[in-house]
Structures are given as C-alpha cells and as structure tokens.
Amino acid sequence: MIEKKISEYLENAHEIFLPGVSLDVVILGYSENAIRVLLLKLKEYNLWALPGGFIAKNEDVDAATHKIVKERTGLEKLYFNQFHLFGKTGRNASFLQESSHAAKLSADARNWLNQRFVTVGYFALVRIDQVVPQPDILSEACDWLPVDQLPATILDHHEIVNTAIGHVRRQLNYFPxxxxxxxxxxxxxxxxxxxxxxxxxxxxxxxxxxxxxxxxxxxxxxxxxxxxxxxxxxxxxxxxxxxxxxxxxxxxxx
Amino acid sequence: MIEKKISEYLENAHEIFLPGVSLDVVILGYSENAIRVLLLKLKEYNLWALPGGFIAKNEDVDAATHKIVKERTGLEKLYFNQFHLFGKTGRNASFLQESSHAAKLSADARNWLNQRFVTVGYFALVRIDQVVPQPDILSEACDWLPVDQLPATILDHHEIVNTAIGHVRRQLNYFPxxxxxxxxxxxxxxxxxxxxxxxxxxxxxxxxxxxxxxxxxxxxxxxxxxxxxxxxxxxxxxxxxxxxxxxxxxxxxx
DNA sequence: ACAAAAGTGTTCCCCCTACACCCATGT
DNA sequence: ACATGGGTGTAGGGGGAACACTTTTGT
Incomplete structure (x- = not known):
C-alpha cells in the first residue's frame, strides 16, 4: 500500500513539481540541554536526511516550506527563514535512483529524478514539546538528534545543517x-x-x-x-x- | 549578426541550462556620493534589468555568478555573496516571450522560456573606477544608477535590489x-x-x-x-x- | 542548619558621545 | 588673514564584566 504511494509519487513528480529544484528544512528544537535537528531515517538505507521535498509548479517556495514543516511537525504557526541555496554540480536524488522503486518508473520519471538538483535551505525554530514528528513516505523513522553529534546523512545535508546553525547564531544578536x-x-x-x-x-x-x-x-x-x-x-x-x-x-x- | 546570436542563444538554452532557475546579480559600486547598481537597458523595451543569466547544467551556481559579473564588468577577482532565492509563483521570462525573437523559436525552446523561473539573488561589491560596463546581447546599454532612484525594471528586480541593500547594510557591522x-x-x-x-x-x-x-x-x-x-x-x-x-x-x- | 539556586547590588573600567582645540594649506 | 577640512584631545555618561550579598526553599 505504502509502496504504491511511493511509486505514484515518484512517477508523477515530473508533472507536478518544478524541475531541478528541491528544498530542505533544518527544523531546530531545544531539549535536554542540546540544540536538536529533526532528521528522517530513510528506508532501505542506514542514512538520515533532512525533511524536504519539491515545489509544485504553481506554488510559492515559502508555501512549499510551510507545508513540509507542517506535515512533519503538525505545527501551523511557524517561524521559518530561507538562508541559502546549495548549488554545487553533482547534486541529485542519487539515493532514490538506487532504491527499489526506481526500476519500476517510466523513462520520463527516471530522467526527472536523475537530473541535477539545486536545493533551497530553510531553517525553522519550533518548540519540541509541541511537535509530534511524522516520518514521510520515504522514511521509516523520525528523530530529534543533537546538532553536534550528527549521524551519517545523504548528500550535503551535514553542510546544510551547519550552515543553518551559523545563521541562527548570527540572528541571535538581532532577533529573540x-x-x-x-x-x-x-x-x-x-x-x-x-x-x-x-x-x-x-x-x-x-x-x-x-x-x-x-x-x-x-x-x-x-x-x-x-x-x-x-x-x-x-x-x-x-x-x-x-x-x-x-x-x-x-x-x-x- | 547580433540577431542571429540572440536566436541561437535562446534556441539552445533548453539544452544547455538548468530548467527553471536563473540568477541575478546586484552589482554595487560607489561614486559621486551615491551607492549605484549596474543595470542593463533592454532592447525593444523601456525597461531596465539586473545582469543575470542561466546556470549551465554542469556548472556550480557560484561559478555562473562569477562568469556573469566578469562578463559585465571585466573584473576577475570579486567579492560576491548569495543572499536570497526569489521563488514566488508567476515569475518567468515574460519580457522575452513578447520579444521579436520568441516567434522564431522552436516549440521546445519556447516552452523552456515560458516556464516558471525561480531566481537566485547575488550581490557583488566592486570599484566603479576599475569597471568597464559591458551590455549583454539582450541589452542596448549599461549604466550605474543610484539605488535610491531606480528606473522602471522588469519583474521583481526592484525588490531584488532593495533586499540586497538591506543585506549589505547588515553586513556592514561585521565585514569591512x-x-x-x-x-x-x-x-x-x-x-x-x-x-x-x-x-x-x-x-x-x-x-x-x-x-x-x-x-x-x-x-x-x-x-x-x-x-x-x-x-x-x-x-x-x-x-x-x-x-x-x-x-x-x-x-x-x- | 545547611546547601543550592534565584534575585539584586556594587565596583571598576572601557568605550562611546559630544564637543573643543590645534594644524596644515590654498586663496 | 582667513576659511576649510584634517588630526587629536578631553570631560561625561552608559553599560558591560566580575564578583559579592541577600533571599527563598527543601532536605
């Protein structure tokens, strides 16, 4: 059942979403004396990933971010901020290409996934106690992990988290x-x-x-x-x- | 001759460049007691535009920015910084669609131009006296205009300039x-x-x-x-x- | 009584502000 | 001589850093 959902999602992605652009959200919380980031554990891999997704062709990028954070946390009112576009060559959805789903996809869908992606980094600040973390369809678990002890992640998600922390640290001078x-x-x-x-x-x-x-x-x-x-x-x-x-x-x- | 170049450029764009992503650079300089931005006057329109362009499929976004600023200013060593991604719906290359070139293009090329674009904003700080401004093939002139008296521009370029100024102003506290x-x-x-x-x-x-x-x-x-x-x-x-x-x-x- | 943490006070010193004062130079 | 702008001096005040003192509460 869930398998079918994933296949449908990936098969239709190239019609629904902007090509070549993804977004990742560094959702930060604080508990037990540590800044923590919400990470998703991917199925089939021993790797973690930031909550993220694609942007519908008729959707503002900010709106897409809001939707993703809401889905992963259940929160409606949010403080979030765009902070950087990660645009190195070679970024793509490589982890999906190797997945068991990729083989079943149409050529169009596979090409769409194989293309290079740039990703927009957002950070969001939330109250951990108000959040009920929700894995997405591609992940099997969802957890708050301390930012100074990150596990192995896909792609450049390590760098994205660290860049986000830097921005938050600088904002501390100006915003509460x-x-x-x-x-x-x-x-x-x-x-x-x-x-x-x-x-x-x-x-x-x-x-x-x-x-x-x-x-x-x-x-x-x-x-x-x-x-x-x-x-x-x-x-x-x-x-x-x-x-x-x-x-x-x-x-x-x- | 130049006409042919433009047609070629637009016709081949969909094969060379990332789809749906452009970049714009707010090149800032200082002369005669005013902060000035380098703007291009578009052919066929009475509108100005920021220097910008597309990103080749095998090119880092930072590298594409460097190339564009170098082409417009002649400068090799640059201080530049990415500051925001503008991702509202409805952004596209509307001004090109209406141009005399659009009609001659293939369907593929036209579709590529008609799609929605998100654009990455960069700012660059340069020494005006070292710069020899160079219009690009789509523009007929190129000039340093004071940022507090901007002329009519295409799309949201007004907003992009003002957002850039805000970032520069905030950086003033930390960087010389x-x-x-x-x-x-x-x-x-x-x-x-x-x-x-x-x-x-x-x-x-x-x-x-x-x-x-x-x-x-x-x-x-x-x-x-x-x-x-x-x-x-x-x-x-x-x-x-x-x-x-x-x-x-x-x-x-x- | 004592320990632990919260709230408040005190002192020193640096730096920012606002001016004032001389200095060099061309008309 | 005088106006103009450059360099430096100085008195006052505000606020941060470091530390001390008092208050409240549970064991």
Whole structure:
C-alpha cells in the first residue's frame, strides 16, 4: 500500500513539481540541554536526511516550506527563514535512483529524478514539546538528534545543517530566536542555558538576567513552584506586541 | 549578426541550462556620493534589468555568478555573496516571450522560456573606477544608477535590489564591505562618506576616525597632495592579512 | 542548619558621545 | 588673514564584566 504511494509519487513528480529544484528544512528544537535537528531515517538505507521535498509548479517556495514543516511537525504557526541555496554540480536524488522503486518508473520519471538538483535551505525554530514528528513516505523513522553529534546523512545535508546553525547564531544578536525554541512559559535560567547552548559559551548569571530583562520583551508571571531545594524562580513569557515595537529600532543583545 | 546570436542563444538554452532557475546579480559600486547598481537597458523595451543569466547544467551556481559579473564588468577577482532565492509563483521570462525573437523559436525552446523561473539573488561589491560596463546581447546599454532612484525594471528586480541593500547594510557591522567599493588608496573622510551613504545617517568625524582605525585593518600611507585649501589628509589602504586574522574573532563596527 | 539556586547590588573600567582645540594649506 | 577640512584631545555618561550579598526553599 505504502509502496504504491511511493511509486505514484515518484512517477508523477515530473508533472507536478518544478524541475531541478528541491528544498530542505533544518527544523531546530531545544531539549535536554542540546540544540536538536529533526532528521528522517530513510528506508532501505542506514542514512538520515533532512525533511524536504519539491515545489509544485504553481506554488510559492515559502508555501512549499510551510507545508513540509507542517506535515512533519503538525505545527501551523511557524517561524521559518530561507538562508541559502546549495548549488554545487553533482547534486541529485542519487539515493532514490538506487532504491527499489526506481526500476519500476517510466523513462520520463527516471530522467526527472536523475537530473541535477539545486536545493533551497530553510531553517525553522519550533518548540519540541509541541511537535509530534511524522516520518514521510520515504522514511521509516523520525528523530530529534543533537546538532553536534550528527549521524551519517545523504548528500550535503551535514553542510546544510551547519550552515543553518551559523545563521541562527548570527540572528541571535538581532532577533529573540531563543523564544521560538522554549515552551510558552520559562525561567531566565532556562533561557540562559539555551543561549549558552547556541553560542557554545558560558555567561554570567547576573548580567544575563539584567541584559535580557532590559530588552523589555519579557513579561514576568507568577512564581514557579518547583521541587528543587532552592528559591523558586519567576516564570516569564515572551511579549510579541512589545517585541514588534522594539524590532523596528533594532534589538542588540550581544 | 547580433540577431542571429540572440536566436541561437535562446534556441539552445533548453539544452544547455538548468530548467527553471536563473540568477541575478546586484552589482554595487560607489561614486559621486551615491551607492549605484549596474543595470542593463533592454532592447525593444523601456525597461531596465539586473545582469543575470542561466546556470549551465554542469556548472556550480557560484561559478555562473562569477562568469556573469566578469562578463559585465571585466573584473576577475570579486567579492560576491548569495543572499536570497526569489521563488514566488508567476515569475518567468515574460519580457522575452513578447520579444521579436520568441516567434522564431522552436516549440521546445519556447516552452523552456515560458516556464516558471525561480531566481537566485547575488550581490557583488566592486570599484566603479576599475569597471568597464559591458551590455549583454539582450541589452542596448549599461549604466550605474543610484539605488535610491531606480528606473522602471522588469519583474521583481526592484525588490531584488532593495533586499540586497538591506543585506549589505547588515553586513556592514561585521565585514569591512566599504573597502571593496573604494579605490585601492583612500582617505578616512572618503570612507566615512561611503558609510554615511550606506547607512543613510551622519556620523561624528572624530569618532569615526578613531573607531575605524582601532579595528586595525587599515595601513597609513603617505600624505595626499591635494588642491584643497586645507590640511592634506593621509591616504590609507586596506590590509587583507590583518583583516583575515581579525575576522575570526569577529569585527564589530557599529 | 545547611546547601543550592534565584534575585539584586556594587565596583571598576572601557568605550562611546559630544564637543573643543590645534594644524596644515590654498586663496 | 582667513576659511576649510584634517588630526587629536578631553570631560561625561552608559553599560558591560566580575564578583559579592541577600533571599527563598527543601532536605
């Protein structure tokens, strides 16, 4: 049944999708003190791949990205960003060509798959706890893997992930990207650990607190009742309205 | 003769180039107190267009960009950067379809031109005085036009230029982009006027000088003999070696 | 009582800002 | 002499870095 779906998908691809252009999304989340990327384990191979796909002939590239992230995560409202086009020669769907499906395809479908592809890289920032990862029809599993311990991947997906991280790191100075990765309510310490993770460096506790609060984009909520043997910290939430006002004048954090 | 070249180019395009992908380069220069972009005036139309083209099936996208900029400017060593993929539906080579050449083309060639195109945006920074602008076969003229007074352009080239400027402006904080736009030797005042142009705001003379010199990427040369009724300023040149050392630790200017 | 982590305060110092002041040069 | 622009000096303030102190809570 699933086999039939794959065959149909590949057989019709050359009629539905733009030729030679694919897209890959680096979906990033944060849990257990690590930035993680959502990867798909391909059937028939011991290789992982980024969620991705093709762009329908009558579809905006941004819209195609939105659709793919929604399918893999279940999320509707998304923060995502295009960051690079990977256009080296020799990129193609080689892993599909070798698959058991390729043989059954028509000549047109096979030619379409065999052509060179350029791919548009997007990154998306999501809250891991809100996501229910969904493998696509070509993959057998789907998992959040820490970006500093990537498994073997197809093609240049390793490079795509690393390039994405670099862009996120640079955006940290201007946009409160961290807030797209945390749950609705969080403590300053949690936010600091996230920042330390992204930038890969320790920060001073007291200074971090003052600095992030002075941006005036967080709202203090009730105190957190914790089971920890220490003072209960405040919870905060991100204030999108205040943020929208600030952003026009530029936010400088680091 | 030129007519024949155009026909040949368009007729063979579908065999040589990647389908559905084009590239456009925002070539920026600086002269007479204005940031200027190199635009081509199309034959048969009263419209301007960015230098651009297609990507050969066996050619890296970066290489195709390099080739195009070299053809239009004569420059070999270049600072250029990919910044965005423009992928809205409805983008195509509409201006070519209406041209007098389109009628003579084979069905294959016409279909290739009629398809939807996504385009990769690059920007390049050049020294205007070193450039001898060269129109391509589809254009009758080629000129440096100030980016704040753009003429009517084809498609979304207006948006592409403005997006490019935004990226350059943001890079100004991290890379000495200004130095790719000035002649080999320049005064601090000239550099300041350039920065003021890009950022569109006045800066303090004394502070600009200290700040830019403290980056320690400029080398002071001999004094300039000027015809001006004032003290002769020093000339400086950009020190690429020092810069390469600095950049790893990050350069913060603004 | 004590440990652990949160919240807040303090001091030092650097750097940015804003001007002011001299210097060199051509008219 | 004087205007013009170049180079440098300086006083003040804001903010970051480092560290200290107090507060709350569970064991």
């Amino acid at each position: 990207v961290g807030l797209n990765l945390l749950p609705e309510r969080f403590t300053i310490s949690e936010l600091q650990r996230l920042y330390e993770c992204i930038l890969n460096q320790k920060m001073d506790r007291g200074n971090f607190q003052r600095k992030i609060l002075k941006l005036d984009i967080l709202v203090r909520l009730e105190k957190l009742k914790t089971g920890g043997a220490h003072k209960a910290p405040y919870l905060y939430r991100f204030d999108r309205d205040k943020y929208q006002h600030k952003i026009q004048h530029g936010i400088g954090f680091i | 982009v200004g130095l790719n736009l000035l002649p080999e030797r320049f005064t601090i005042s000239e550099l300041q006027r350039l920065y003021e142009c890009i950022l569109n705001q006045k800066m303090d003379r004394g502070n600009f000088q200290r700040k830019i010199l403290k980056l320690d990427i400029l080398v002071r040369l001999e004094k300039l003999k000027t015809g001006g009724a004032h003290k002769a300023p020093y000339l400086y040149r950009f020190d690429r070696d020092k810069y390469q050392h600095k950049i790893q630790h990050g350069i913060g200017f603004i």
